[in-house]
Amino acid sequence: MLLYFEIVILSNIYFDMNKHIKKYYPSVILFFLFINNGFVFQSQQKETLPEVDLNIIFRTIEAGIDKNDISLFSDYFSDNTYLSLRRSSSGYFSNNQVHHVLKDFLSVNQNISFRFNKINIDAKRPYGTGLYVFTNKGRRDSAVIYVSLTKIDEFWKISQISIN
Secondary structure, three states: OHHHHHHHHHHHHHHHOOHHHHOOHHHHHHHHHHHHHHHHHHHHHHHHHHHHHHHHHHHHHHHHHHOOOHHHOHHHEEEEEEEEEOOOOEEEEOHHHHHHHHHHHHHHOEEEEEEEEEEEOOOOOOEEEEEEEEEEOOEEEEEEEEEEEEEEOOEEEEEEEEEO
16 A cells, blocks of 8 residues: 555656656666565564474474473573472472473483474464373383463563473
8 A cells, every 4th residue: 555655656756857857767666666575575574483483492392301401491491480290399480490390300200202292383372282201210101291481571481381
């Protein structure tokens, strides 16, 4: 719509211009088209970035849990993360506390496999769930891991981790 008005205004100006300026009219039109398309392209590009970031975050969390390496995703812990662990701690923890509690939990429950089987990045609070298969004292067991993210300032942070 904005582009239409630009062309109408420029057309009206065109008829009032002297002959010297008339030869630059096509260049002016192309200039406005270029600028307008540039703004549209930039706005479309910015809208798709958060989806890519969210998928990367969930794949990083998945890799960290699968390798028993909390440091791979500890940068995503918020200052107030809710942690609920099977037969263990639950409550709100600082990012440093979450790191140590989760590290201890995963060292006791040795990972066999973990994959997110559902990741929802369209929600207001994106989340992922997956089956965690592990051994504890030589006995094979499984649990469901739920991880949700929340946006704090401009960054996505883990707001909740539940292993039940």
